[in-house]
Every structure is written in structure tokens, then in C-alpha cells.
Amino acid sequence: MPWLTLFIAGLLEIVWATAMKQSHGFSRLLPTAIMIVTMIGSFWLLAIAMRQLPLGTAYMVWTGIGAVGSFILGIVLLGEPLTLARVIAACLIVSGILAMKLAS
Numbered sequence: 001m002p003w004l005t006l007f008i009a010g011l012l013e014i015v016w017a018t019a020m021k022q023s024h025g026f027s028r029l030l031p032t033a034i035m036i037v038t039m040i041g042s043f044w045l046l047a048i049a050m051r052q053l054p055l056g057t058a059y060m061v062w063t064g065i066g067a068v069g070s071f072i073l074g075i076v077l078l079g080e081p082l083t084l085a086r087v088i089a090a091c092l093i094v095s096g097i098l099a100m101k102l103a104s
Contacts, residue, residue, distance in 0.1 A: 002052040009045035010065025012038045017070045021078070057100050064097040 019035035026032045042062075050058045068090050074080035 002049045002058075005045050006049035006053065006058055006061055007065065009042045009049060010062050011069065012042035012045065013062060013066030014069035014073060016042060017066060018073050018077070021074075057103075060100050061097050064093050068093050 016035045016038040019031045019038065022028065022031035023035055024031075046058065046062050049062075071086065071090050075082050
């Protein structure tokens with residue numbers, strides 16, 4: 001169950017990071033509100049997952065899900081560049097997450 005909780009926390013991190021971008025420096029109310037609510041939810045679920053998972057593992061997985069998910073959404077929704085170097089970097093993050101998961 002802590003892994004599912006951590007995964008959902010990571011998904012919420014993707015949402016709040018995307019909403020932060022869409023808030024245009026907190027000048028748009030709806031994206032700012034979405035960011036605040038999902039940020040609180042993400043941190044809360046991360047804290048719950050950390051009750052049973054090691055700090056380093058939980059934090060790395062959480063940030064990795066957020067980073068890679070935000071990378072993908074940036075490309076798909078925001079037209080950010082898809083370059084070989086960026087894909088390699090994302091693959092390295094995913095491989096680090098998998099290695100951390102296997103090690104714990």
C-alpha cells in the first residue's frame with residue numbers, strides 16, 4: 001500500500017507542477033488553486049508513504065515520477081522540445097527509480 005500511495009503522490013506532483021506553469025507566476029486563479037490543492041495532497045500522501053518506506057527511496061521515487069511525468073506533459077501539452085539528450089536524461093531518472101525500488 002505505501003507504494004501505491006507514493007505513486008499517487010507522484011502523479012499529484014505532476015499535476016501541481018503543470019498547474020504552476022499554467023498559473024503564469026500565480027497570476028491566474030484557477031491554475032494557482034489547482035496547484036495549491038494538489039501540492040498539499042502530494043505532500044500529504046508522500047508523508048503517509050514515508051511512514052513505511054525509507055526516506056531516500058520515497059523521496060527519489062516521488063521526485064522521479066514528478067520529473068519524468070512533467071517532462072512528458074511538457075512535450076505533449078506545451079510543445080517543449082523532444083531531444084535525444086532530454087530523452088536520455090529521463091531514461092536515467094527512470095533507471096535510477098527502478099534501481100532504488102529494487103534495492104529497498
